[in-house]
Amino acid sequence: MSPGPTAEKIGKYEVIDLIGRGGMGTIFRARDPVLQRPVALKVISNLEVTPELRARFFREAQACARITHPNIVIIHDMGEDSGRLFIVMELLEGEELRRVIARQAQLSLSDKLDIVLQICDGLHFAHQKGVVHRDIKPANILLLRTGQVKILDFGIAQIAGAATQRDLTRTGMFMGTLRYMAPEQVRGQADRRSDLFSVAAVSYELLSGRPPFSGDDPLQILEQLRTTTPPRLTELDSSMPTELADVIAQALQKEPGDRFADLGQMGRRLDLIRRELVGDADREAVAGDKPRNRPSSLLGPTRPPRSPTCQPAAGGRTMPECRRPTESRCPASPGSQSAPAPHSRGSSRSRSTSGFRPLLEAPPPTRPLPPCRTPARRGQRQAR
Ligand SMILES: Nc1ncnc2c1ncn2[C@@H]1O[C@H](COP(=O)(O)OP(=O)(O)OP(=O)(O)O)[C@@H](O)[C@H]1O
Numbered sequence: 001m002s003p004g005p006t007a008e009k010i011g012k013y014e015v016i017d018l019i020g021r022g023g024m025g026t027i028f029r030a031r032d033p034v035l036q037r038p039v040a041l042k043v044i045s046n047l048e049v050t051p052e053l054r055a056r057f058f059r060e061a062q063a064c065a066r067i068t069h070p071n072i073v074i075i076h077d078m079g080e081d082s083g084r085l086f087i088v089m090e091l092l093e094g095e096e097l098r099r100v101i102a103r104q105a106q107l108s109l110s111d112k113l114d115i116v117l118q119i120c121d122g123l124h125f126a127h128q129k130g131v132v133h134r135d136i137k138p139a140n141i142l143l144l145r146t147g148q149v150k151i152l153d154f155g156i157a158q159i160a161g162a163a164t165q166r167d168l169t170r171t172g173m174f175m176g177t178l179r180y181m182a183p184e185q186v187r188g189q190a191d192r193r194s195d196l197f198s199v200a201a202v203s204y205e206l207l208s209g210r211p212p213f214s215g216d217d218p219l220q221i222l223e224q225l226r227t228t229t230p231p232r233l234t235e236l237d238s239s240m241p242t243e244l245a246d247v248i249a250q251a252l253q254k255e256p257g258d259r260f261a262d263l264g265q266m267g268r269r270l271d272l273i274r275r276e277l278v279g280d281a282d283r284e285a286v287a288g289d290k291p292r293n294r295p296s297s298l299l300g301p302t303r304p305p306r307s308p309t310c311q312p313a314a315g316g317r318t319m320p321e322c323r324r325p326t327e328s329r330c331p332a333s334p335g336s337q338s339a340p341a342p343h344s345r346g347s348s349r350s351r352s353t354s355g356f357r358p359l360l361e362a363p364p365p366t367r368p369l370p371p372c373r374t375p376a377r378r379g380q381r382q383a384r
């Protein structure tokens with residue numbers, strides 16, 4: 001779709017239509033007339049553009065633009081038009097995690113963990129670049145049809161931080177944000193461990209269907225954030241792995257120092273849990289010869305199996321199976337057309353190294369495929 005001759009312009013971008021509104025701005029589908037491609041354009045509103053805010057906006061946007069990771073939305077450009085600050089991003093087609101949770105999408109536990117792991121990957125990478133998100137919540141996480149997760153709105157919270165701190169009840173935005181906010185962040189001290197807390201809060205809701213902290217007004221939520229320890233996941237669902245409940249409980253500790261050191265560490269723990277689940281599910285499927293369904297709610301068409309499996313890393317350590325989106329670039333991802341792992345665990349605790357099950361259709365690779373790599377090394381290799 002191309003805009004008519006009278007299409008509104010913001011900067012050089014031709015506005016096509018409205019995608020949605022959030023607490024801090026409005027997102028439009030737009031078109032870059034020079035590069036002739038569609039883009040998403042976020043116009044920041046509700047903020048008085050002072051010289052200080054403008055400087056902060058450009059500083060933050062520049063920092064975010066330096067982060068190139070498959071799980072983070074790409075920033076193309078930024079600017080100011082008639083006193084309005086705007087950011088230009090890649091245009092994504094997907095579903096907000098908020099909606100995925102709200103409609104109780106039928107995802108297996110390992111598929112949910114796969115989503116969480118991608119969030120960990122993207123954020124850990126940003127943290128290593130010195131950028132803290134500060135507004136991790138289901139509304140800022142987009143799930144593409146390919147199964148790839150994209151984290152949105154990097155740095156935006158920082159830009160509007162002063163405004164939100166001034167008035168807790170200003171908009172619904174802050175309520176949406178507050179439920180996932182670390183206690184120290186509410187006091188104005190956010191660092192990467194605050195993002196880690198927010199990831200755990202989002203994970204808790206994805207895994208259990210209910211947020212760890214809730215309430216009808218900001219003060220109630222604030223009180224919970226400060227004093228309440230949410231029920232362990234195993235209390236809400238006895239089939240939940242104990243290790244998983246442990247990880248989430250540790251990440252939700254009130255004191256930042258009591259959480260994991262970073263999202264890399266937390267991600268490795270979750271990855272082990274997921275690999276055990278996948279291994280168990282594969283064994284059950286083989287033993288029972290059960291057909292395995294793919295999560296229909298999010299799926300694209302099935303794809304033919306791929307082979308061979310990931311190879312052991314140098315030094316003899318077996319590589320963990322590749323995960324989306326990385327595996328979509330990995331020629332060595334096993335290609336079973338499988339299904340969500342049943343939400344169950346077998347008795348065997350052995351690790352699976354060939355348990356990757358495509359949740360969703362992976363996009364065709366657009367460039368030569370790098371070899372499989374460990375999650376820990378993945379970020380470094382994706383840096384530009
Ligand atoms: N790059 C993008 N491509 C396509 N859609 C997007 C993109 N970025 C955001 N959206 C969508 O635009 C809508 C509005 O997003 P926005 O970030 O303004 O709202 P929000 O996350 O609810 O609030 P907040 O202002 O607190 O972030 C959402 O539906 C979001 O999924």
Ligand SMILES: [Mg+2]
Pocket residue numbers: 022139140152153
């Ligand atoms: Mg947003």
